[in-house]
Amino acid sequence: MANERRMLVLRAVIEDYIRTQEPVGSGALTRGHKLGVSSATVRNDMAALEDEGYLVQPHTSAGRIPTEKGYRYFVDKLATVVPLSKAQKRGIRTFLSGSVNLDDTLRRSARLLAQITGQVAVVASPSLARSALRHIEMVPVSSATVLVVVITDTGRVEQRTIVTAARPSEDILNQLGSRINAACQGESLRRAADGIRLFSQDEPDAPMRSFLEAVARVLDELATQEQTSNLYMAGTSQLAHRSVSDMASLASLFDALEEQAVLMRLMTALTEVSQLHGVGIAIGSETHTPGLMHASVITSGYGQSTAGASKTTGDASSDSTTVEPVAFVGSIGPTHMDYASTIPAVRAVAKYLTEFMLNEEGEDETDDDTD
Structure with a gap:
């Protein structure tokens, strides 16, 4: 019972200190909180809490303030949070x-x-490392350059360019995009890259295999951007x-x-x-x-x-x-x-x-x- 009361005293000290940012004394606690004991008992409890490392007295004859250990106990036992209005x-x-x-x-x-x-x-x-592929689109921007637009399920939009000696036609790019979206939508960028590499294995045309590998590398690069x-x-x-x-x-x-x-x-x-x-x-x-x-x-x-x-x-x-x-x-x-x-x-x-x-x-x- 005494230990339970000390913890109530600790909570009261922390609540008062958060509100006033001034050291809290036993008299103020007795007046401001219904602890059901005398000021002397509260003073003894505060001394015990100080010995246990929950409180500290910054100056002689001053009240106490919470320690890091005290805050941790308070937060772990916090039963009530103030709801937003x-x-x-x-x-x-x-x-x-x-x-x-x-x-x-x-x-x-x-x-x-x-x-x-x-x-x-x-x-x-x-x-991006925690994002999934929502949509990919490949747009020709020059005779040797393709813009790859990647949209993730988290709303991120990333654009990368691929330079290739044998740029696929616009129709083929649209077909590739549809195929990738159908097979890889909802997959992580890393898994989507692996899926594109599976497509390339079945591709007889060497330049097309090279292009698909370049698209897979784009997704791999984005997937590594955990810290960006x-x-x-x-x-x-x-x-x-x-x-x-x-x-x-x-x-x-x-x-x-x-x-x-x-x-x-x-x-x-x-x-x-x-x-x-x-x-x-x-x-x-x-x-x-x-x-x-x-x-x-x-x-x-x-x-x-x-x-x-x-x-x-x-x-x-x-x-x-x-x-x-x-x-x-x-x-x-x-x-x-x-x-x-x-x-x-x-x-x-x-x-x-x-x-x-x-x-x-x-x-x-x-x-x-x-x-």
Whole structure:
């Protein structure tokens, strides 16, 4: 019972510190929370929590503040997150519905999440390595050049040129495109490339085999672009204005934000691990990033990758394909961020991005308070 009470005291300390960003004393806890015990008992509990590493006293005779261990316990036990209001949910849908293309949607999403949380928002564009082929088209642009246009299920459009000494006619290019689309639509780019190579094996004409191999290499090249996703970022100025009292930590955070490859690896890993409340959370040293030692990262995957999904073959095992997100959306802020409100904001933006990616009108769920 005493241990359970101490954990309630810990939660109260963290909630008050998140709200005030000032060390919390036993008297303030007793007045502000219905803990059912005296100020002296709360003081003893806080001392025990300090001994256990959940709290720290920054100055003699001052109150306590949470440690990284304290925040981690708080987040892991967080039973209630503050749902977005109906107005916020409608605002998200309205704001994103005005987008003109995928890049615009991702850019708008970053700005919107930053406005909701007051922290840095990061949104990654879909990785080609996790994308499936939706459509391929080959267009002759000169006597020796063919433009290959690849459209993926995640909305990415990539163009590459192939220079060939024996360029196929426009009719043959159209026939090849139709054949590839019929056989490879919905396959990962890597598998689509392998499928094109199977076509080439049955092709008696050597120049045509060479051309098909060149098309396969285009898809192979795109499939290797795991680390080339764009990062859309917003909210750095808002965070700076909110946290002027801790400029040293902010300077390190802003330096870390410049290392986009590091952020990409961190947030992708968080998206892939077992997630709490539908999000991945790293606090301070858990980020393994020097510039984020005083920051927390909350991220969630969006979209549903069909790359690599087996087509129906009558084999029951083909129905157990794991659906994976195509990219992530996340929020980065100080360790004393408001986790209870940031978590649903990240989840909501990820959800609406998924709906956009799937191009589903579906049932309007903006009034669902589980977001």
